[in-house]
Amino acid sequence: xxxxxxxxxxxxxxxxxxxxxxxxxxxxxxxxxxxxxxxxxxxxxxxxxxxxxxxxxxxxxxxxxxxxxxxxxxxxxxxxxxxxxxxxxxxxxxxxxxxxxxxxxxxxxxxxxxxxxxxxxxxxxxxxxxxxxxxxxxxxxxxxxxxxxxxxxxxxxxxxxxxxxxxxxxxxxxxxxxxxxxxxxxxxxxxxxxxxxxxxxxxxxxxxxxxxxxxxxxxxxxxxxxxxxxxxxxxxxxxxxx
Amino acid sequence: xxxxxxxxxxxxxxxxxxxxxxxxxxxxxxxxxxxxxxxxxxxxxxxxxxxxxxxxxxxxxxxxxxxxxxxxxxxxxxxxxxxxxxxxxxxxxxxxxxxxxxxxxxxxxx
Amino acid sequence: xxxxxxxxxxxxxxxxxxxxxxxxxxxxxxxxxxxxxxxxxxxxxxxxxxxxxxxxxxxxxxxxxxxxxxxxxxxxxxxxxxxxxxxxxxxxxxxxxxxxxxxxxxxxxxxxx
Numbered sequence: 039x040x041x042x043x044x045x046x047x048x049x050x051x052x053x054x055x056x057x058x059x060x061x062x063x064x065x066x067x068x069x070x071x072x073x074x075x076x077x078x079x080x081x082x083x084x085x086x087x088x089x090x091x092x093x094x095x096x097x098x099x100x101x102x103x104x105x106x107x108x109x110x111x112x113x114x115x116x117x118x119x120x121x122x123x124x125x126x127x128x129x130x131x132x133x134x135x136x137x138x139x140x141x142x143x144x145x146x147x148x149x150x151x152x153x154x155x156x157x158x159x160x161x162x163x164x165x166x167x168x169x170x171x172x173x174x175x176x177x178x179x180x181x182x183x184x185x186x187x188x189x190x191x192x193x194x195x196x197x198x199x200x201x202x203x204x205x206x207x208x209x210x211x212x213x214x215x216x217x218x219x220x221x222x223x224x225x226x227x228x229x230x231x232x233x234x235x236x237x238x239x240x241x242x243x244x245x246x247x248x249x250x251x252x253x254x255x256x257x258x259x260x261x262x263x264x265x266x267x268x269x270x271x272x273x274x275x276x277x278x279x280x
Numbered sequence: 281x282x283x284x285x286x287x288x289x290x291x292x293x294x295x296x297x298x299x300x301x302x303x304x305x306x307x308x309x310x311x312x313x314x315x316x317x318x319x320x321x322x323x324x325x326x327x328x329x330x331x332x333x334x335x336x337x338x339x340x341x342x343x344x345x346x347x348x349x350x351x352x353x354x355x356x357x358x359x360x361x362x363x364x365x366x367x368x369x370x371x372x373x374x375x376x377x378x379x380x381x382x383x384x385x386x387x388x389x390x
Numbered sequence: 391x392x393x394x395x396x397x398x399x400x401x402x403x404x405x406x407x408x409x410x411x412x413x414x415x416x417x418x419x420x421x422x423x424x425x426x427x428x429x430x431x432x433x434x435x436x437x438x439x440x441x442x443x444x445x446x447x448x449x450x451x452x453x454x455x456x457x458x459x460x461x462x463x464x465x466x467x468x469x470x471x472x473x474x475x476x477x478x479x480x481x482x483x484x485x486x487x488x489x490x491x492x493x494x495x496x497x498x499x500x501x502x503x
Contacts, residue, residue, distance in 0.1 A: 107394035132395075196395045202356035241283040244352075244407075245471045247400030261476040268473060270284045271291075280282050291472070294465050301462050305494060308455055313501040315443060318435035322428060339422075346415040353412055376418060383425035 046117065048075055049127040050087065054136050059127070060084070066124065072112035073101050076128060076140065089140035096254070099190035103140050104129040109195040111188075111254040131195040133208075147191050150207045155233035156214035161225035169223050181220035184213045184262050186255050193249035193259055205238035209249035209259035212240050216262035219269060228278060231269055235279060240266035281366075286348055293345040300338045327390040335388070339380030347373040403484045407464035410457040417454055448502055456495035463487025 044066040049059040062079045073091055080087040091101035096114040103112050106120055106127050117126065134142040151157075162169065171178060193209035194200055200208045215234040218224045234240050240263045249259040273279035281289075311320065325331045347369040354360050424442075427434040441447070467483045 109395060198396065198401070199356065235282075235284050237283055239283060241287040242352075244404055245400065245468055246396075246404050247398065248395055251398050251400070252395065258476065260471070264472045264476070267287060271288055274284045274288060279284055291469060294469060298462060298466060301458060305455065305458060305462075309494070309497050309501060312451075312498060316439050318428065318432040318439060321435070322432055342418065346411075346418060349411050350415055353408060376422070379419055379422035379426065382429070383422040386426045386428040 044124065046075065046121065047125045048079065049125075050076070050079060050084075050140070051129045052084075052087070052139055054138055057139075066117070070117045072103070072105050072110065072115045072117060072120065072126065072128065075117060075126060076103075076112060087140070088138040097188060099188035102131055102190045102192045102195065104131055104195065109192040109252055111190055111192060114254060131191055133195050133197070133200045134191065142191075144191060147189075147194055147208070147210070151189075151211040151214060153233065153236075154207045154211035154215045154239070155226070155230045156211050156218065158218065158221070158223075159225040159229070161223065171222065175222075177220040177222060180262075180265060181217040184217045184257055184259070187213060187257055188255060190254065192252050192254055193257075196248040196252040198246060198248060199242055199244060203238065203242060206242045207234070207238055207240075209243075209263065212243070212266060213257060213259040213262045215240075216265050219266065228273070231266065231273055232279060234266050235270040235273075240270065243267075286351075289344055290348045293341040293348075296337070296341045297345060300334070300341070303334070304338070322387060325387040328388060332384065332388040335384045336381070339384055340377060343373050343377035343380055346376060399481045399484045403464055403467060403487070406460050406488075407468070410461040410464070413457050414454070414461055452495060452498050452502070455498045456491050459491040459494040460487065463490050 046064045046066050048062045048064050050062060051057060052060045062083050064075050064078050064083075067074070073094065076087070076089050077091075080089065089101075089103070091113060092098040093100070094113045096111060099111070101112045102109055104110075105112065105115060106125075108120075109131055110120070112128075120126070128140060130136050130140050130142045134144060134147060137143050173179075173182065187210060189210065191210065193213075197206075197209055199206050212234055215230050218230045219227050219234075221227070224230065243260065243263045245260050245264070247260050250257075250261075253259065270279055325335075350372065351365065351369045354365060424438050425435070427438050442451070464487055467487055470483060
C-alpha cells in the first residue's frame with residue numbers, strides 16, 4: 039500500500055434518527071483501523087462528531103459501530119480488511135436507541151443483562167477461603183467458553199430476533215446467564231435459569247447464528263443459549279421451572 | 281403457557297413429526313406415479329387401523345406444532361401480541377385438529 | 391438488498407425454515423378439506439383429483455413436497471444445534487438439507503411426469 043498518498047472515501051452517519059451521511063476524504067495509512075479513521079475525521083474534519091471509545095485495544099467494548107453494514111469492534115478492525123475498494127460507510131449500532139452520530143444508548147442492552155439475572159450471586163465472604171474450582175469439569179468448561187465477553191453489543195446489534203422482538207434479551211445477556219448457570223460458586227443458579235427462561239428469554243432464539251458470525255472475541259452465544267434451552271427442559275420436567 | 285412449555289411442546293411434536301413426514305414423503309413419491317385416484321387412496325386406507333393410527337397421530341401433532349410456529353411468526357413480524365393472539369392460536373389448533381380428524385375419518389372409515 | 395450482517399448460511403436456513411413453515415401451515419386446512427371430500431363419496435374425491443391433475447397443480451404439489459422436505463431438514467438442523475453437543479462445521483447440515491430437498495423434488499417431478 040502506498041501509505042500517505044491514497045485516500046479513503048468515508049461516509050459517516052451524522053444526526054440522530056433523522057440525519058444524513060456525510061462523506062469525508064481520509065488519508066489512507068498502513069495498519070489503519072476503522073477507529074483511527076473515525077478519530078482522524080473528528081480531529082481534522084468534523085470536531086463535533088460524536089462517537090465512543092476508551093481502550094483502543096479490544097478490551098473495553100466501547101467502540102462498536104456498524105461498518106459497511108456489519109457490526110464490528112472498530113479498534114481492532116483494520117481498514118484493509120473491510121474496505122478493499124477504499125470505501126467505508128460507518129453507522130451507529132443497530133437495535134439500540136441513537137444518541138448522536140455514532141453513539142448509541144446502551145441502557146436497554148444492560149437492562150436486559152439484569153433481566154436475565156446476569157450477575158453473580160455470592161455465597162461466601164472475603165473471610166472465607168478461596169473456592170477451589172476445577173477447570174476440568176464440563177460445567178466449568180462451558181462457563182469458560184463464554185466468560186470472555188467484553189459487552190460490546192456487537193451480537194445484540196447483529197441479532198435479527200432482537201430487531202423483531204423488543205422483549206428479547208439478546209445473545210450477550212443470555213450468554214452471561216449461561217456462564218452463571220454453570221458457575222458452581224453462584225448462589226442462585228436456578229434463579230438465573232428462571233430469568234433466562236421467562237418471556238423473551240432463551241426460547242425466543244432461532245439459532246440464526248448472526249451473533250456467532252460477528253462476535254469479535256469468538257464466543258458462541260447460540261451454543262450457550264441452546265444449553266439454557268436444554269437445562270430449562272430438565273428443570274421443567276423436574277418441576278423446578280413453571 | 282410458559283415459553284419453556286411451548287418450547288417443549290414444539291420440539292416434542294417435531295421429534296414425532298420427523299419420522300411421520302419421512303413416511304409421508306416416501307408414500308407421496310411412491311403413490312404419485314401414474315396419477316392419483318380415489319380408488320387407489322381409499323383401497324390403501326379404508327378399514328386400516330394402522331393408517332388410522334398413523335394419520336390420527338400425524339394430524340394431532342401437526343395441529344399442535346403449526347400454531348406454536350405461527351405464533352412466533354406473528355409475534356416477530358407483526359404487532360399482534362397478548363391474550364387475543366393466544367386465543368387465536370388455540371382456535372387455529374382446534375380447527376386444524378377438527379379438519380384433520382374429519383379428513384382421517386373420511387379416508388379410513390370403512 | 392440483503393443486509394450484510396444477515397448474509398450467512400445460518401440466516402438463510404432460518405428463512406427457508408420459516409417460509410416453508412408458514413406455507414405448509416396455510417396449505418394444511420386445504421389439504422384436510424380436500425381429503426374430507428371422501429366423506430361425500432369417492433367420486434367427489436376423484437373430481438377434485440381430476441382438477442388437481444393440471445400442470446399448475448402439479449407445480450404447486452411439487453412446491454409443497456419440496457417445502458415439506460426443506461422444513462424437515464431445517465427443523466432437524468435446529469434440533470441438532472439445540473440438543474447435540476456443539477461442533478464446528480455444522481454448516482454442512484444446511485447443505486445436506488438443501489440437497490435432500492432437491493433430491494425429493496426431482497424424484498417427485500420424475501415420477502409425476
